[in-house]
Amino acid sequence: MSMVFQEPMTSLNPLFTIGDQIQTVIRRHTGCGRATAKRRAIEALDLMRIPAASARLRDYPHQFSGGMRQRVLMALALACRPELLIADEPTTALDVTVQAQLLDVLREASRELAMSVLFVTHDLAVVADVCDRVTVMYGGQVIENAGVHEMFDRPLHPYTDSLLRSVPAVDDAAERHVLAGNVPSPGSNPSGCRFAPRCAFADDECRAGPPELTVQEAGRSVRCRRAACLNFRRP
Numbered sequence: 001m002s003m004v005f006q007e008p009m010t011s012l013n014p015l016f017t018i019g020d021q022i023q024t025v026i027r028r029h030t031g032c033g034r035a036t037a038k039r040r041a042i043e044a045l046d047l048m049r050i051p052a053a054s055a056r057l058r059d060y061p062h063q064f065s066g067g068m069r070q071r072v073l074m075a076l077a078l079a080c081r082p083e084l085l086i087a088d089e090p091t092t093a094l095d096v097t098v099q100a101q102l103l104d105v106l107r108e109a110s111r112e113l114a115m116s117v118l119f120v121t122h123d124l125a126v127v128a129d130v131c132d133r134v135t136v137m138y139g140g141q142v143i144e145n146a147g148v149h150e151m152f153d154r155p156l157h158p159y160t161d162s163l164l165r166s167v168p169a170v171d172d173a174a175e176r177h178v179l180a181g182n183v184p185s186p187g188s189n190p191s192g193c194r195f196a197p198r199c200a201f202a203d204d205e206c207r208a209g210p211p212e213l214t215v216q217e218a219g220r221s222v223r224c225r226r227a228a229c230l231n232f233r234r235p
């Protein structure tokens, strides 16, 4: 299992070449010699489509662009061939074009290594682009779990519906939906449903006790008492 973080400049050590950093990880985890570590570091950079990988091992993080630094960070994470990569907002600091390139590279790498990717993001466009399944969280809890198409076509939880409606559409002059209120701070969660203070469908039963995460249909679970009777189908 491996993890890649949001901001590559705070994750890479500016005082060491990227070759040093990748090879150190490989040697610590596998116990292999220098020559093998160097070969595997080059393979990892190649996998991330970093040109002239062998020569670039001698470069420092500041000699890479933002997008390339993020690729280096992914090469670092993939160097030991993990079965699962946890990618925590890895594209947030990048512009849209570089973000799309990075997602393509990541998709190819996951296929080549037969690796699962757990992608943590607030960007629904990225979710639609790269994910097979989606888990929506609110107030520290899973509130909906679904296949990506099902989630976008027919959200079952009022918060998921609000999230989808808050995305601005370029061809839509209508005012953007804004969900009023704030996420409760940890330690001051409501005793009932955590979403109740912001939910248009909340009733006394919702406020009385926390709803369980329950299976609604095959491959879908939702933490909402009224999920079965709400219909948020998209046009």
Ligand code: SF4
Residues within 6 Å of the ligand: 157, 158, 159, 193, 194, 195, 196, 199, 200, 201, 202, 203, 206, 211, 223, 224, 225, 226, 227
């Ligand atoms: S359980 Fe009630 S308050 Fe919570 S999301 Fe469902 S309808 Fe809204």
